[in-house]
Amino acid sequence: MTQTARPETSSSPTPSTPSTPSSPAPAVAAVVPPRVHPAWWVALVAFLVLIGAAGFRATPGVLIDPLHEEFGWSRGSISFAVSVNLLLYGFTAPFATALMERYGIRRVVLGSLLLISAGSGLTVFMTARWQLVLCWGVLVGLGAGSMALAFAGTIAGRWFVARRGLVTGILTAGGAAGNLVFLPLVGLLAEGPGWRTAALAVALCALAVVPLVVWLLRDRPEDLGLRPYGAGDDYVTPPPAPPGAARRTLTALAAAARTRVFWLLAASFAVCGASTNGLIGTHFVPGAHDHGMPVPVAASLLAVIGIFDVLGTICSGWLTDRYDARRLLAVYYALRGASLLFLPVLLAENVHPPMLLFIVFYGLDWVATVPPTIALCREHFGADAGVVFGWVLASHQLGAAVVAFGAGMIRDATGSYDLAWTSAGVLCAVATVLVMVIRRGAPAAVPART
Structure with a gap:
């Protein structure tokens, strides 16, 4: 972290603009930089x-059998609630950045944690399937x-200049690690005290993160009078996002939808999400x-995938860099497809x-598709890649x-x-063919500045 000591010392806790590349000599002795840059705490x-978000979202899969046994609801109808969860999770994501630009990261995260806590906690009072759809x-x-x-x-992007790729990878992996933390716990609680105890545990875990968010999460390093981690003396604070970020999200979709690469x-x-x-x-x-x-054993195996x-x-x-x-x-899709063909003969009591x-293998391949998919977006869509x-x-x-609901219907x-x-x-196997059809070529837009 000594790499950032010089850039940080040029920052001042006064309201002066930290992005101005003024001469650093007078400021070096003015401020002793923190031993750990706040970016790492953020x-x-x-x-x-992200661990919590992934774990909260994955928990309903462990509760399919307990809910089926208590209420007599079909696995298809329970899976429908999970499919609504997955669908909203996906279609909220493109607008998440716009929400954070408009209301700030901390406010959006706090609101999200409260929504999760309410959704999980209220399930203990439900008596009808529509309530499961509403809550979970x-x-x-x-x-x-x-x-x-x-x-x-x-x-x-906001807090790091150096180590940005590493931090992105770690945070992405943190989403997968949520399975490791929550699934064994929820499985044990559902098997022992019952699914209501498991749902309340999820609600309490969401609330437990709130104080950390209030205490440590800030929107930008400039809020603390600092530069991002690894930023040099020539760093310039990016201008505020222009209004209409949600409109830009839709405009980027309209432009991308006119290309074959986007649809491939x-x-x-x-298919990645389906599998x-x-x-x-x-x-x-429930299949195991x-x-x-x-x-609890099946949930633990699913958690090992997270490791x-x-x-x-x-x-x-x-590998994507090389x-x-x-x-x-x-390769990822072909090997994943082959492993799924063998799964019916692998499932057993022990x-x-x-x-x-x-x-x-499935753990190694689970989110391995994300870095190369992001790389292809950058290659073909430039500044709009994100x-x-x-x-x-x-x-x-x-x-x-679609598959969460369809697999439940197949089981019924x-x-x-x-x-x-x-x-x-x-x-x-179809996805394997689709990605090989994508052509390499010049980006469809001007590359984003780093």
């Missing part, structure tokens, strides 16, 4: 928030969607339970080595929502998830 809070579908979906990958990108990326990423959040994330636990595996997801995402980012993003995506191999990726992410969640109709596993494997 990143830590963002990491915890609408409230938790909107809350988690406001803290999606756009939040990670905003934090990394959106369709392939929809991860929609299928495995939602139905692996159908074969006699206890819910290897962190490693896989970081490694994928490293190899063709299209070929990486093709955990065995081939199942562990599947879990490890907004376009937000819409590609929305397609990811649309695919997840056939008494098994086998058709759902194999159909997702075929879809991954």
